[in-house]
Each structure stands twice: as structure tokens, then as C-alpha cells.
Amino acid sequence: MGWLLPQLVTLAGVALTAALIIAWCSPFEALGWWAGWSGGLDDDVGALPRVVQPSTTRSYLVYLTGIGGFAPNEEGYSRRELSFFDGLSAQLPDVVLVHDVFPFSVSNNPLDGQRQLAGLWSWLHSRVRKPGGALLYNLVMTRNMMQVAVSSDRRYGPIYNYGVGREIAQSLVRHGYRPDSYTPVVLLGVSGGGQVALGAAPTVRALLGAPVTVISLAGVLSDDPGIDTIEHLYHLQGSRDRVPLLGALLFPGRWPWVGHSNWNRAQHDGRITLIDTGPMTHMGEHEYLARRAVLPNGQRHVDHTIELIEKIFVEEGLCARTQQSAVSSQQG
Numbered sequence: 424m425g426w427l428l429p430q431l432v433t434l435a436g437v438a439l440t441a442a443l444i445i446a447w448c449s450p451f452e453a454l455g456w457w458a459g460w461s462g463g464l465d466d467d468v469g470a471l472p473r474v475v476q477p478s479t480t481r482s483y484l485v486y487l488t489g490i491g492g493f494a495p496n497e498e499g500y501s502r503r504e505l506s507f508f509d510g511l512s513a514q515l516p517d518v519v520l521v522h523d524v525f526p527f528s529v530s531n532n533p534l535d536g537q538r539q540l541a542g543l544w545s546w547l548h549s550r551v552r553k554p555g556g557a558l559l560y561n562l563v564m565t566r567n568m569m570q571v572a573v574s575s576d577r578r579y580g581p582i583y584n585y586g587v588g589r590e591i592a593q594s595l596v597r598h599g600y601r602p603d604s605y606t607p608v609v610l611l612g613v614s615g616g617g618q619v620a621l622g623a624a625p626t627v628r629a630l631l632g633a634p635v636t637v638i639s640l641a642g643v644l645s646d647d648p649g650i651d652t653i654e655h656l657y658h659l660q661g662s663r664d665r666v667p668l669l670g671a672l673l674f675p676g677r678w679p680w681v682g683h684s685n686w687n688r689a690q691h692d693g694r695i696t697l698i699d700t701g702p703m704t705h706m707g708e709h710e711y712l713a714r715r716a717v718l719p720n721g722q723r724h725v726d727h728t729i730e731l732i733e734k735i736f737v738e739e740g741l742c743a744r745t746q747q748s749a750v751s752s753q754q755g
Contacts, residue, residue: 489614494533529586588626617642646676661703
């Protein structure tokens with residue numbers, strides 16, 4: 424076993440070095456985009472081609488994945504996420520579900536898109552279900568986590584969040600949203616996607632003239648100025664999930680004694696609602712979108728998560744009350 428220790432030390436050193444390089448380079452993509460090096464900055468949101476939606480559309484729901492995300496398409500999403508989309512569409516038939524925005528790129532450029540390390544990210548993604556692949560995939564999660572840090576940074580965040588907000592607005596227009604129609608938009612952010620949703624909300628509101636609500640599913644949230652521009656923030660968190668608590672710990676604006684902060688003012692005004700999802704974990708077999716794990720009442724985790732989101736939409740008037748939601752309300 425003596426020969427194994429030096430190899431493990433070397434591997435740990437390589438991983439640490441890679442993580443430090445990723446952290447150091449994390450703001451450069453947003454800054455390069457802002458400088459015009461990657462193009463797309465002058466696109467006119469209102470001039471984009473649109474898909475005509477039926478008149479029954481009540482609102483739009485934009486899904487922003489967590490830090491394990493790879494690309495906003497069928498190959499990039501997990502099976503749990505794809506099943507989650509099907510469940511949301513079934514329960515919210517008059518809501519347009521949008522899930523083609525990658526929240527960890529200022530220009531909606533997936534990890535296998537037009538980027539120098541696309542080959543590396545694709546290789547890591549292809550090995551995620553192979554032996555040792557989950558460990559290697561931590562590099563992807565580290566890279567995306569650093570983009571969340573950029574979003575929450577008061578120096579680089581305004582640029583990053585503006586870019587992602589433009590991409591969300593462009594995607595909404597492609598899916599039939601009519602600017603200045605005042606049709607409600609809901610941004611559903613998972614884990615790190617919750618912070619990006621908060622940061623991007625002001626741009627979405629400004630470009631589309633839309634009232635924006637944010638639903639954070641286990642989000643790690645900062646005291647983002649975007650809180651002041653949204654209608655409401657709903658934060659869903661499991662009783663066995665400690666990861667979202669990092670936001671309350673790391674960002675001084677979340678500390679309860681900083682009364683003038685964006686977060687605490689919103690709480691005082693009743694614009695933040697915390698929802699306990701039950702004994703769910705951040706990742707693994709008992710996470711929020713799990714299809715096999717069940718709650719004490721026998722309900723699957725993913726079904727309970729969808730039920731809570733549907734309840735928010737119904738109570739806010741963002742969708743019609745379905746027969747199932749009416750029965751659940753009567754039973755509750």
C-alpha cells in the first residue's frame with residue numbers, strides 16, 4: 424500500500440491546482456463577453472422570431488439547473504430533471520415551460536459548446552456514470568459553482584447577471600412571450616441556479632416589462648439587489664439539506680442583524696416565503712427530484728416538489744386550479 428499514498432497525494436495536488444485555476448479564471452468569460460469578444464451583445468430581444476402560444480397561456484416558467492448542469496438540452500439534463508419537466512407540464516397545462524437556458528454561462532454557451540475546453544467537459548460528462556466518473560465530475564461542479572460566485576460578486580455580478588437575464592428574455596420571446604404584455608414570468612432556480620435567477624430577474628423585468636417571481640429550490644442565495652425588483656421569492660428547502668444554509672452564513676446581507684440589507688427588507692415586507700419540503704437532501708437518493716425516495720406519507724419526492732410548485736402557481740394566480748390541486752387543497 425506504500426506505493427498508493429504518493430499517487431493519491433499527487434492526484435489531490437492536481438485536483439487542487441485545477442480547482443484554483445478554475446476559480447481564478449471564473450470571471451473572464453463574463454468580462455470577455457462584455458468586451459465584445461464573443462459577440463451577441465447587440466442582439467435585439469424584441470426582433471427575435473417567436474413561437475405563437477395559445478391564448479390560454481397564463482404565465483411562463485423558466486427552469487435554471489443546478490451546478491451539476493452540463494447543457495440545457497436532453498443530453499445535458501439528468502433523467503430526474505427530464506421526468507420533472509414532464510410532471511410540471513402535466514400539472515401546469517396553461518404555463519409555458521422553458522428549459523433551454525444554461526445559467527452558468529453569460530451567453531448561454533453550454534459546456535460542450537463553442538469553448539476551448541469543450542472536449543474536456545464532454546469527456547467528463549461521458550464518464551459520469553462510469554467508475555470514478557462521479558469524482559471527476561466534481562471539476563464540472565466546481566467550474567459552475569465559481570460562476571455562481573461571479574453572479575453574487577458585486578464587482579462582476581452585474582455584468583454576468585445582465586448577460587444571463589438577456590438570454591432568458593431572448594428564450595422567452597422565442598417561446599412566444601410578447602414584451603410589455605405584462606404576462607407573469609417565474610424563474611425556477613435549483614441550487615446555484617437560484618442565485619443566478621435572483622441576479623438575472625431585474626434584466627428580465629426591464630427587457631420584457633414582466634412581473635417576475637423567483638422560486639428557489641434549495642438555492643444558495645446571496646443578498647442580491649435583484650430581490651428588490653421581484654414580486655416574491657419562494658425558497659423551498661428540505662429539513663435534511665444543509666447546503667442552502669451556506670448562503671445565510673457566507674453573505675453578510677443575509678445576517679439577521681443587518682437590518683438595511685436587501686434580503687432583510689424583503690423579509691420585513693413579507694416578500695420572502697420559506698417552505699419546508701420535508702426530509703429531503705441536496706443530492707443523492709433522497710433529493711428533491713428523486714423518483715424512488717418517498718416521504719412518510721408514501722408520496723414520491725419529485726411528486727411532492729411538483730405539488731408545492733403547483734400550489735405556488737395556483738395561489739399567485741399564475742395558472743388555473745387543476746382538479747388534482749383542488750382535491751389536495753380540500754384535503755389540506
